[in-house]
Amino acid sequence: MKKLYLPLATLSFILAPTSATAGLDYKILPGAACSSVVGAKESSVGRLGGEIVNTSSSEITVSCPVVNDTTGETAINRSEVTLKPKGKAMSCSMSARRKNGSITSTKTVSSSYKVTVSLNFVSNITASQSESQYYMDCRLPSGTSVVQYKTGE
Amino acid sequence: MRLLSTLLASTVLATFNCSALDYKILPGSFCKAKDGAQESFLLREYGAIQNTASSDVGVICPVINDVTNETAVNRSQITVDFGPYIRACNVKAASADVISTNNNSLGTTNGPQTFVLSNNITVGEQSSRYYVDCTLPPNGKIYQYKTGE
Numbered sequence: 343m344k345k346l347y348l349p350l351a352t353l354s355f356i357l358a359p360t361s362a363t364a365g366l367d368y369k370i371l372p373g374a375a376c377s378s379v380v381g382a383k384e385s386s387v388g389r390l391g392g393e394i395v396n397t398s399s400s401e402i403t404v405s406c407p408v409v410n411d412t413t414g415e416t417a418i419n420r421s422e423v424t425l426k427p428k429g430k431a432m433s434c435s436m437s438a439r440r441k442n443g444s445i446t447s448t449k450t451v452s453s454s455y456k457v458t459v460s461l462n463f464v465s466n467i468t469a470s471q472s473e474s475q476y477y478m479d480c481r482l483p484s485g486t487s488v489v490q491y492k493t494g495e
Numbered sequence: 496m497r498l499l500s501t502l503l504a505s506t507v508l509a510t511f512n513c514s515a516l517d518y519k520i521l522p523g524s525f526c527k528a529k530d531g532a533q534e535s536f537l538l539r540e541y542g543a544i545q546n547t548a549s550s551d552v553g554v555i556c557p558v559i560n561d562v563t564n565e566t567a568v569n570r571s572q573i574t575v576d577f578g579p580y581i582r583a584c585n586v587k588a589a590s591a592d593v594i595s596t597n598n599n600s601l602g603t604t605n606g607p608q609t610f611v612l613s614n615n616i617t618v619g620e621q622s623s624r625y626y627v628d629c630t631l632p633p634n635g636k637i638y639q640y641k642t643g644e
Contacts, residue, residue, distance in 0.1 A: 377524065381537035381547075405539040407525035409559060413518045413641075439522075439542050441574050442607045444637055446541060475522040475639040477542035 354467075366419055366494035369409045373424075373488035376406035378477065393426070393489050396482035404488065408436075408476035412495040417468035418476050420494040422460050429456045429482035438469035438476050445469045458489065516643030517570055519559050525639030526556035526629070543638045546631035551582070556637065558586070558625035562644040567617035568625050570643040574609045577602040580632035586612050586642065587628050590620035607638050 372392035378384045379402075386398035396402050404491040408418065414477050423434045433452035439445065468474070480488050522542035528534045536548035546552045558568065571586045581602035588595040597613045616625070627640050 375525075377527070377539060378534075379539045381528070381533075381539070382535040384531075384534045405524040407522050407542075410520035410606075411518075411561070413520060437542065439638075441609065441639060443541070443543070455523075460635065473520060473641070475520055475542050477522045477524055 345470045362448045367412050368420075368492060368494040369411065370490055370492045371406070371409070372490050373406070375479075376404040376432075376480070376488055379403045379405050393487040394482075395487040396484055401481060401483050404480050404482060406478040406480065406488065406491055408478060408493050410474065410476055410495070412476060413472050416464045416470055416472050416474065418463075418493050419466055421463040421467065421478075421492065423451065423463075423478065423480070423491040424458065424482075425453060425488040426487045426489060427453050427455050427460050427483075428486055430454060430486055432481060432483065432486050434461070434478055434480040434488070435472050436463045436467050436478045436492075437478070438467050438474045440469045440471045441473045441475070445471075499516045517562050518570075518641055518643040519561065520639055520641045521556070521559070522639055523556070526554040526627075526637060529553040529555055529628075543636050544631075545636040546633060549633050551633070552631045554629050554631055554637070556627040556640055557630065558627065558640075558642050560625055560644070563621055566619055566621055566623065567615045568642050568644060569615055570580065571612040571614075571616070571627070571641065572609055573601070573612060573627060573629070573640040574607050574638040575601060575629075575636060576604050576607050576638070577632050577635045579603050579607070580635060582630040582632050582635065584610070584612065584627065584629040586616045586625065588618045588623045588625050590615045590618045590623045592619045593620075602632075607636075 374389040521546040524539035
């Protein structure tokens with residue numbers, strides 16, 4: 343029985359780092375990484391302090407890229423966005439899309455708070471393919487901004 | 496003992512998997528017009544980027560260098576729909592003013608199609624920057640691009 347202790351101890355030492363890497367791989371990107379969906383409206387956005395702000399008097403939609411860094415994974419397991427709605431109705435949609443563009447899964451959050459707010463999307467946004475792409479679209483009324491967004495695979 | 500051997504084999508296998516390339520997949524909507532004035536011709540719908548102009552628009556798609564002791568993009572691919580056109584799409588490595596030279600022509604396609612780009616793009620520097628340089632034909636679309644270090 344004693345002979346088993348050493349191999350078991352060695353094994354647990356080897357496995358310890360493995361379990362530590364089992365946590366989600368998070369990425370936080372600044373709102374400034376987003377761009378106007380309609381390129382002609384890029385002149386309506388400002389990028390201040392890492393945020394993206396709608397500086398025009400009308401609503402615009404921005405698209406925010408998500409880094410898919412765990413290509414054996416088929417979902418965004420956790421995600422949140424931090425917004426400055428300033429009392430206006432803002433909404434953001436996190437989407438997964440297959441490589442051939444065929445299937446899109448979209449989940450939406452919204453807020454009209456006057457203060458800065460962080461909103462969580464539902465867990466496990468997926469198009470059931472490891473080579474999916476992920477992105478977030480946000481509707482920005484005048485003067486509102488996307489501060490940052492966070493995704494975990 | 497047989498259980499131990501199985502567990503050890505699984506652990507060794509997992510370690511080998513970790514040594515595979517570190518891949519990133521980015522949506523086409525991350526790309527920008529080379530000439531800022533041509534941003535007005537671009538549309539970013541459903542995570543893709545599309546040229547809405549009647550002439551070509553050059554775009555640059557940023558690549559995230561996440562393995563800074565590596566000196567190359569070892570593998571890369573891009574999913575595009577260029578319709579009837581054949582246009583250039585290249586992964587570039589750059590350090591200071593040195594830029595790699597490679598030339599891939601893609602197309603024609605009828606719907607999204609994935610093309611493998613050149614392997615081992617490098618200028619031999621760990622602190623290199625990488626990007627995909629594409630010419631988008633009229634209505635041409637980039638869905639996503641994938642790089643591995």
